[in-house]
Amino acid sequence: MMTFQEIIESIEELPAEDQEQLFELIRKRRIESRRAEIAANAQNVFQAVEAGTAKRGSFEEMKAYLLSDEDE
Template sequence: MSNSISFQTVIEYVEALSIEEQDLLVELISKRRIEQRRKEIAVNAAKTLEAMRTGTAKRGTLKDLRNDLLSEE
């Protein structure tokens, strides 16, 4: 975003809105963040399913996971 505005400027713009408009903006941002997170989860799920299909996914017990994580340190 090459024409970005400062966070403080955004706050000032939001404060200039009516209470109803601020409430609507909060709701809109919340819904967009939820949708963005859903898309991220779907991408991760697709990657996981592809790894399972191709046999590149790691499998094991909780103990295996713990050992794998500790061995990376």
């Protein structure tokens, strides 16, 4: 396996146009990965709402809930 430094050096050896294409490809893949993560989180929220385990309230109520001591 290549080290991180070896990967950087390999990229630096590429022509500028290839580097730009690589950076664009990586950017798009990161966007798609983030979208998939957001979709999975949304699915978890929907399941929690259906199960009745989701907490509801205003921002201030949720903030207070999250910051409250569990012993209270």
